[in-house]
Amino acid sequence: DRFWSTSELPESLDGKTRTSPWFGTPTVPCMTSISPSNRGTYAPASDGLHFSLLLPEGMAQAPQIQFTLNGIDRTSGLEWSHEGQTMEASYKGLEANRVYDAVVEFPGNTPGSRTDWTFDTFEQSHLTSGESFVIEAEDYNFDGGQYINNPDPSGIKESGQAVNSANGYLDQEGIPEVDFFDYETNPGPEELAALRAFDPVRTQAGSSESGSDEQFSGPDPAVNDVTRAVYAAVDLPEYQVTDTEGGEWLNYTRDFPEGEYHVYLRAAGRATQEIHLDEVTSDPSQFDQTTRRLGTFDLPNMGVKFNYRFVALKDDQKANVRLTLDGVKTLRLTIGDEREDRLNDTTALNYLLFTPAIEDQAIEPALTVLASSTLDGVYEPAGDAVVEADQIMIPVSSDMQFFKINVPTAQALTFVLQGISVQDGHLIIQYTQ
Numbered sequence: 081d082r083f084w085s086t087s088e089l090p091e092s093l094d095g096k097t098r099t100s101p102w103f104g105t106p107t108v109p110c111m112t113s114i115s116p117s118n119r120g121t122y123a124p125a126s127d128g129l130h131f132s133l134l135l136p137e138g139m140a141q142a143p144q145i146q147f148t149l150n151g152i153d154r155t156s157g158l159e160w161s162h163e164g165q166t167m168e169a170s171y172k173g174l175e176a177n178r179v180y181d182a183v184v185e186f187p188g189n190t191p192g193s194r195t196d197w198t199f200d201t202f203e204q205s206h207l208t209s210g211e212s213f214v215i216e217a218e219d220y221n222f223d224g225g226q227y228i229n230n231p232d233p234s235g236i237k238e239s240g241q242a243v244n245s246a247n248g249y250l251d252q253e254g255i256p257e258v259d260f261f262d263y264e265t266n267p268g269p270e271e272l273a274a275l276r277a278f279d280p281v282r283t284q285a286g287s288s289e290s291g292s293d294e295q296f297s298g299p300d301p302a303v304n305d306v307t308r309a310v311y312a313a314v315d316l317p318e319y320q321v322t323d324t325e326g327g328e329w330l331n332y333t334r335d336f337p338e339g340e341y342h343v344y345l346r347a348a349g350r351a352t353q354e355i356h357l358d359e360v361t362s363d364p365s366q367f368d369q370t371t372r373r374l375g376t377f378d379l380p381n382m383g384v385k386f387n388y389r390f391v392a393l394k395d396d397q398k399a400n401v402r403l404t405l406d407g408v409k410t411l412r413l414t415i416g417d418e419r420e421d422r423l424n425d426t427t428a429l430n431y432l433l434f435t436p437a438i439e440d441q442a443i444e445p446a447l448t449v450l451a452s453s454t455l456d457g458v459y460e461p462a463g464d465a466v467v468e469a470d471q472i473m474i475p476v477s478s479d480m481q482f483f484k485i486n487v488p489t490a491q492a493l494t495f496v497l498q499g500i501s502v503q504d505g506h507l508i509i510q511y512t513q
Contacts, residue, residue, distance in 0.1 A: 162458050328414070328415045494513050
């Protein structure tokens with residue numbers, strides 16, 4: 081089979097028309113746009129989430145749809161508009177400084193009727209606020225367990241000028257099997273020793289598929305992650321740890337503020353990869369250190385080694401880890417467990433993000449009323465309907481109207497329609513549940 085991947089919509093879909101044959105199946109709408117985009121970062125929460133569906137010809141409205149965020153059903157929070165064969169959905173309940181995994185699917189339909197994507201709503205000011213904090217992947221220990229607690233962004237400008245070398249990790253030299261473990265024993269070429277020039281750990285401004293000497297001018301140039309403001313302010317790129325192999329590790333000692341944190345790894349990769357986070361439980365300045373497993377980042381295959389995203393630290397049950405930190409601790413990132421050809425040199429590590437542990441709260445599903453001008457037409461939320469504990473009030477209109485009452489699943493067996501009447505210009509629907 082041959083596939084074509086593009087960030088732009090085909091003209092036939094973007095123009096809200098379609099060609100023959102149909103993109104998809106005759107019973108499943110086609111997702112034509114999503115916002116924020118997949119792997120979108122720093123998306124303003126106030127902009128909300130939006131997606132568009134193109135309905136097959138002859139389909140008046142989408143079949144049953146389910147929309148979840150971080151595993152919680154948010155379908156009732158969608159607002160819909162409809163024009164021709166296109167349906168637009170909006171969700172206004174995003175919160176700032178969160179990572180979201182979104183799913184839109186049509187339960188009971190054929191394979192291909194599900195769309196998954198991930199994005200975040202972090203504000204860059206939040207990352208440096210002290211409430212959350214970042215550890216750069218390239219800022220691992222040096223000189224046998226030494227560390228800089230609040231390092232400045234450091235590196236080399238394109239002009240060759242060193243930046244913040246006095247309070248940064250630029251050219252700090254680590255001790256193998258104490259500060260890091262790497263199968264390489266010699267420093268890499270210049271483009272793969274961009275920040276830690278004396279260590280065999282490969283540090284690069286961006287990432288590329290080949291990691292070749294020609295990557296900056298040849299057919300495979302380095303592609304960087306979104307440059308954060310703290311780096312742009314000093315005219316530096318983002319740096320990554322790259323050319324990793326299974327079993328390699330890096331130690332990070334910091335004086336952590338007291339709190340419970342969710343931990344995210346900002347990384348890119350073209351193979352599924354487990355990356356473990358451990359606590360070093362022995363002296364981080366000595367050889368033969370002991371560790372305790374804290375969780376695992378399950379890095380998915382993102383197609384190429386420069387598609388970056390946040391990956392949450394999970395426990396063995398695949399739940400987000402609530403990591404309690406307080407005081408000086410040494411954490412360790414370990415690349416998988418063993419060297420495998422399919423995994424070697426497939427991953428680029430940008431940074432670890434520690435953010436206050438906040439659990440998503442499920443919203444109690446509410447009874448909703450939908451209206452249409454025809455029996456088999458498109459039913460949209462009845463904005464003038466007032467839903468009370470035992471009745472629904474809808475203003476009477478001179479136009480013909482049809483109504484549907486969506487009852488939450490938890491109340492479906494106990495919901496009973498008690499009566500319908502017209503009083504004082506309102507349709508009154510009485511019920512118990």
